[in-house]
Amino acid sequence: NAGVTQTPKFRVLKTGQSMTLLCAQDMNHEYMYWYRQDPGMGLRLIHYSVGEGTTAKGEVPDGYNVSRLKKQNFLLGLESAAPSQTSVYFCGTQGAGWSYNEQFFGPGTRLTVL
């Protein structure tokens, strides 16, 4: 039982390059989230999904796209990376029924855009 895993753990990109971050969960959770965390800013919601095949915009969606083709995976894409997207990205999951006892975060992906 791995819980929530994120791939990759670290990445350095050049401006304009693209990449995809993968969040995988093995808890059969309905809700999945992508956050970014910057110094002094807490966690800000980028996109989220309330179930397989659904996605919705969060607080800071510009420059990112997401897909949830399988219930256990939530992908975050950067089409053309910018230095402003240098951040730590966290994936979060939550079980159906919105039980706070069933809420977990992944270990994070550290992304640097040069």
Place this chain on the structure above:
Amino acid sequence: QKEVEQDPGPLSVPEGAIVSLNCTYSNSAFQYFMWYRQYSRKGPELLMYTYSSGNKEDGRFTAQVDKSSKYISLFIRDSQPSDSATYLCAMDSSYKLIFGSGTRLLVRP
């Protein structure tokens, strides 16, 4: 104005002290209030959550919500060096969480 405000600290206390961490918020529709602990270079982990106003206790931790003042607190009794971390408050808004910026706590041995 941010929806959730939290003093970034850092807050430095001696071992054994009582720690008080606080957040204020502006949206009166928030119903669930959470506290997370985040160690350096790790993901946040849920410490406690409270529904509506009142207190909730779990071991050395007590969460308090005052909806009339739009103010929440987390108290840590008998603080330990292992409590050194960043503490984030968060509030539920239609199946999404709105986070404070986090308070960095250092408990000195």
